Amino acid sequence: MTNRTIAIAAAALAAGMGAALAQNDGTSFSALDTDKSGGVSMAELKAAGATVTAEAFARHDADGSGELSASEFAAWRGAQQ
Numbered sequence: 001m002t003n004r005t006i007a008i009a010a011a012a013l014a015a016g017m018g019a020a021l022a023q024n025d026g027t028s029f030s031a032l033d034t035d036k037s038g039g040v041s042m043a044e045l046k047a048a049g050a051t052v053t054a055e056a057f058a059r060h061d062a063d064g065s066g067e068l069s070a071s072e073f074a075a076w077r078g079a080q081q
Helices: 003-024 042-047 054-060 070-080
Strands: none
16 A cells, blocks of 8 residues: 555545544534535534634634635544543
8 A cells, every 4th residue: 555545545434434433423524514514614613512722723723714624623533532
């Protein structure tokens, strides 16, 4: 396996695990994405009652878009456990 293959597999696994965790407590990615932009902003997380710092959000916003994609959200959720 190449490093790229491993990275893709790890991201897919993390996304699946994060989605499962989110769905278990009623805060799924799609429910948090209230503006249906395809990403979850820090404001959307805070509106849902999440405790998140700007530093933690930026650390998980790997592409610097200002929103967490589904895989970035899964990584953030995983870090919360």
